[in-house]
Amino acid sequence: MTPTTIETPSARPGGLKLWLERYPFLPALIIVVALLALNGAFSPNSLSYRSLTGLLSTYMALIMLAIAQTYVVSAGDIDLSAGATLSLVNVAIVVLMEKWGGGAGAVIGAMICGILLGLACGVINGIVVAALRLQAIVATFATSIFFTGVALYVMPVAGTPAPALFWRTYGGRLLGLPFVFYVLAALALLLFLLSRTRLVTQLLAVGDDQQAAYQTGLPVVLVRIKGYALCGLFSALAAFCLTGDTASGDPLVGSKMTLYSVAAVVLGGSALAGGWTTVVGSLFGALTIGLVNSLVFFMGTPSEWQNFVQGLAILLVLMAGVLAGRRARA
């Protein structure tokens, strides 16, 4: 055989496949760009700087929650209590900030407590699922009921307002740029730093083949607990964004967001079975959900049909996400 035959395209991975391997979030990015274009076609106003900033600050909480979910999915687990953790941190920081007077010190103190609370919820989930070896779906559903109970204890009815300092900062501007851009930049930096840690690689190793990871000497139980802790941490960050957006506490606010966070992870192109995930994809997945919702609105869909069209559109992009993700992994 002449050397030229070795150089045929079939002998090395195709260009598209190589791209997908290096940038697994590409399909999700393409969907986001397409949705942005559609939004612009139906209502040019929806692409204005102001609308996009608004979209970002509304869906930043879901972006954070989707990223939280991605870390447990990496290890082949799932967290159905992420939304309940978000609710709990939301009511806890609102109550603490009010109790401590609503000044800058109170806000920072409450946020530190919120992060610790989120971590604690995550560690509880990790212990229940990884150390006690309960099935993740049902066990985290049980902890979500427990966390919701605690949230209801902290704040029985929704409506306590967050201090003005908090939501004015989140919704306001800093040095001429919307504050939410700084949140996004900080998130990007955090994700970049995390992606260079050993933990993320370990999570993926556990998700890819738990037995193999164990046999190579990984402390599988500890790694999974750390994954849940990371999920709790990002759920707390999601709660901060949500509190900044809604400016109040609501003990049940997150319950509807859990399943959306799972959907966003799949939309982003990650495999629910674990071992192959992309946090950037999850970010785009959450944006996809936001853009679908706004598109349905801007298309002038009659209000009673909006939920149905949203549901159908999300089901279709979910299917597309699964198929594209599988193609990338194949």
Place this chain on the structure above:
Amino acid sequence: MNAVLSFLKKPLVIALILIVALLYLGENLSPGFASADQILRLLIVASLLGIVAAGQNVVILGGREGIDLSVGGVVSLSAIIAGNVMNGADGGIVPAILACLAAGAFFGLLNGLGVTLLRIPPLVMTLGMLGVLQGLLVVIRNGIPSGRAAPGLSAFVTQPLALGIPGIIWLWIAIGLFMAFMLTRTVFGHRIYAIGSNEHAAYMAGVPVRRMRIGLFMISGMFAAIAGLCLLGYSGSSFANVGEQYMLSSIIAVVFGGTSLAGGKGGYTGTMAGALLLVILQGILTTVNIDESGRQMVFGATLLLLMLFYGRGKAMRA
């Protein structure tokens, strides 16, 4: 001694012991909790959950991470369809049953096609379907009134039918017998376990895996539809998202019944006990005098505690 121990470790036995213990506890906390009337009422509520869990059970038994998150949506949809088809008239019961079964089978078929032909993981497919169903509910509820249950249906669910026991409990018993027969005595039942424990081996042995799996999702949809119909009879009229509560509790009932979420192992008798256990636990929590937050905390913690009794995963071994 070992025989006794392994008997006590059977999920069905655990569930039955826990049921008796909980009834005893409930009777002590509020006298009259374990009276015949109360137990009948708990059984009615449990039968609604148990019927949904029957469908959930076969999907889970079929393996490949089988799960149906759309059952809650189908229950709500079926309650609304039934209410409108019968609209308070006994003559409409049969058409309502047929319409509900058709709707349940249709959405089950869609789930099954997505899972088999497109190979979408069941969790994702049924989650997406749940969103579609919830949207559909909004559309339907905007266009038409919610409808009323026929007196005959309400009587079937709430009034004694024979031996002082309401018809729905007889229906649940019949479903239990049917499921036991189907799972242990028919080729179809054996094939469910076959594809659940080793899909590839089943395929090589000539089991029509795809058609089987589509069938399981259709069965799940139809059981959810029957439950929606009965739920309408229980409450008289349907309200928004009435079925939502069944989504995860049906899965928990299956787990409490000793069926592994990994598939291929378990049965329906345990699930019946699991559904009853769950309903009794909720019943106790509503009778004791604590506020909602405490109730949820106790409920969540108790669920975790009970799960410890059931099939925990294997420890990692080199």
